[in-house]
Amino acid sequence: MDEIAASINLSELNHRTDEQVTFIQGILKDLQPLQTKMLGEKTVRAISKGATFETIQGGRHLNFMEVISVLSNLATLTQIVVLAILAIRKLRANAAWKIEYQEELKKAVTEKIKNHVELSDLNSLIASDPIILDRIIEKVTTAPGSPELK
């Protein structure tokens, strides 16, 4: 498990391919249907790409920073899970995906997040919603179109 955690390459966290962006967008829509509908396609795409969101000062405004932050964290968590799967596949020499890897995957991701201060928001997210990681892993490993699991 430590080996997997060490192999997750976080430098790729914000370099998402178009395929990954579309995949994350789909996961976000599955996990938070109302929230993604509320923010709209363009904003959800920007979140999935890892864009930086800026608030506007003055005037009268509807500010969606709070919900954008939640979805951004989910997008990052999804990307970490994808990177973890890539790491496992690399370590297991391209062996077929097995259901028992899921527990291992969860532990590796949790471990990786704990060791990185900049991911403290994700730590809080997992702490506040303990099943969120399970749900993301389930979505990523079962969703059709997952680019890494084909």
Added chain:
Amino acid sequence: MWRGTNFPQSNSYHLAASLGHAYRRSGFRLLSDLAWFPLSTTFVGALFVLGLDWRLLILLPLTLTASASINLLRLFRQTSRVYAQLKEFYATHRHWRFTPIPTSEYLDSLFQHMVIPGVEVPEGTHELFAQYMLPLSEYYRGDYLRFIEIETDEETAPATWVSFATSHHAWIFLYERPRDMNEIAHFKVLHEVGHTDPASTTISYVARGNFTLLFASLPVLAIMLKWEPATVLIFGIYLLVFFSLTNFTLKQFDKHARFKDEVFADYFAFTRCPTRWFQDLSAKDIDDWVNMISGSGSSENRHTYISSEYDAPLTEEQVNWRRLVLRDQISRIQKRGSTKSEEHIPSASFRRTNRLIFYQQMLLIIVSVVLGLQHAPLTTSRFVALVVAMFLLTIVGLAMIVMIRGLDLHWDLNVKAKRVSEMPVKDQKDIETLENWQRRIRKLIEWRGERSGPKHRR
């Protein structure tokens, strides 16, 4: 293609009546102007004593012109403040591109979402629809509201949809084209449109710059009045009321105004959305929806989520209250198919402050008139000095207005926020009553299939 948003003038009275409190606000505004600028009211007091004098034929119009000029300046200063915010917004986000969106595109998309395809749309509906969905100012001015799309490089994106409203123009900045919007996005836009309606306190009659008016009045008052202990006493009372109104009551008003603005904008959107948009929301959906619109209300989020450097954040109590109002409105829509009128949404503290403003302004007017009774004899030298002072005041007021209007032009030219020209509109001949056309639009929006006309006629 949408035909445009020029409205048939014949409907103006009906439309104005639809926002009756907009008229009441005009009365309030007049009262407010009189109260803040002692020149005209003091002069009225002086008239009682002076009686008929040919010199008054010169002084009276000059007083009115000077008052109007300085009062307008106050209004334009309010506008200028919004322009300053706009320019700062533009400067801060200069890495974004701003593209004007034709109002017709917005209305077209809204119409497609609201009216079920296949329903027969009677002639003239589009014009009435535009009247119903856009603010009153758009109806009168025709080029009031401007939608602008924010385009980014995808590295950054706006977390906010924002509107800037003045009495001349309003701008709504969106991150999505109306044609790509879903119904929730349309609710959000309608909320922003609500902020640009004159009935919203955003373009409040309690404008800033009251001290300018007081200072502008001082030279004239100094020449006009007989300075003796009684005058000083009356003037002292005037200043006391003036400062308590400015420094206490209006600050209280500001605290509630933001909350009232948001509730009004929510109400504006709710009353224009088809009830079917909210019918299927579950209790959890409603909770999520309300949280997204109003924010969580937690103290650590309120500052980043709701406030800006121009506005104090809503208090935790106000955020919770707004959530309650939102939840109540959706629940009413689900159960009864209608919303609670904005005027009936309880906001006791706001009403209390409004009443206090009214009484204090009345008091200011009365004291101004009494101050006028203390006028000095109108000698030739005093008459000449008054004429010169009022003339100069008018010139200064007008010059400053021209300068501020110049900012308007500057903004228009530089931000390219010009409205994309609309297609010509066919004249609407028949006059409809307010109730009729509102009912027609609501009926069309709420249509549930009892009619079978498949045509979509324009």
